[in-house]
Amino acid sequence: MSGVHSPPSKDRSATHDCYLRLRAMILTGDLTPGHKLKIEELRSLLEIGASPVREALSLLTSDLLVERMDQRGFRAASVSKSNFEEILALRCILEEKALRASLAASNSAWEETLVLCHHRMKKAAQEDSSGFEDAHRAFHMALIANTNMPMLAHYCAQLYDLNIRYRNLAARGPNYRTRSVQNEHQDILDATLTGDADIAVRLLIEHYRNTGNYLSSQMDI
Amino acid sequence: MSGVHSPPSKDRSATHDCYLRLRAMILTGDLTPGHKLKIEELRSLLEIGASPVREALSLLTSDLLVERMDQRGFRAASVSKSNFEEILALRCILEEKALRASLAASNSAWEETLVLCHHRMKKAAQEDSSGFEDAHRAFHMALIANTNMPMLAHYCAQLYDLNIRYRNLAARGPNYRTRSVQNEHQDILDATLTGDADIAVRLLIEHYRNTGNYLSSQMDI
DNA sequence: AAGTAAAGAAATATCGATATTTTTAAGGAG
């Protein structure tokens, strides 16, 4: 999961490669919040020219993971309690709408996708495989993706990743699974398959709030 | 308003300058949706090197105004009816929350800002000055800005600009003001100053829906 | 001693040239 070492991958552009690696490093916390991102430093770390590095950093500002200061370079986005709380609040607002819209357009293909995503996530959690993070993300994104609103999905994904960053910062190591998270996921899935929007939304939001409170409690910022 | 000719401004970076100019060109419609943005072309148009152009284009992807296709360059973001409708829907969702939060934190300083913004907007509309666009934006952003949620404000601003782009594309010339828009603004202001959140929100959303329907009707996409 | 100005160092931003990839066009086989 460490973004530093990845296949040279000759069929992706250096910029994109660079983007993915820096992104992973910021999300995992390898690059700490507020850390100055010097071009020359990254250039030698990633063994690549300055242009791809700069362009990748510019792209990362889209994701709110990098802050750009004109003439003064880049830094990893800063963090704060209020920022964390805003992310949580926005997720609750947007995912409620997204989940309701998805449920309104419910069909068996979507339901089956959900069941599959949930199954894979459970399995990954049991195996303690490194695939849990991806599976977890896939499950949550699938929940809200059954709607023709790509921008809404984009915002949700962005907020999801920002939240993951805080989780990684709060506890660099996944003792996350030890909570009742698995049960909560199961309940969300069940309510969604039943088609009860109010219950599903309530459970999803409670799930986020629970995680949020848990993270807040062991956050030192 | 044409973004092509602007002061050389030696105290801003070439990249930032480039960013602002390209941004204006896309918002006004000078650069049409889907149009291929060739580096060499822009390089000679803006009389600047390729690096700032590329970096500016990367930054514009943040604003959803430029689409980046790895190894295949950039293009002005495409438009569609469904995209327009999604922008409208998202604005209604987010601005409702933002306006309610602003009202919940209401104070006289904010109220006075609103009165001022509204006054300036009215004046600009009467004078047919080119400042109307900016004043209009300022008024709407002020309505939702009385809250400590910078990301929410950011999303709203982003969606506002995307909507403006559609307005400019639908009618390249502001016959916009001829509708009952001024009255609607007045009513929104009054309800907000009264502090009645439900009414203010309803009027604001109706305002957006009205504009949306009007634009939809004379859109050819 | 504190504040300021100048010099030096470090880092960013930009340029021009080149390598790489994609797109277009042309040729040839089945």
Added chain:
DNA sequence: CTCCTTAAAAATATCGATATTTCTTTACTT
């Protein structure tokens, strides 16, 4: 005639070097 391969052109992406700006340190004045 169509499809596949290949050559040429165009455009993107990347590099290495340089110019510009910001940051740091030092020296000087009051």
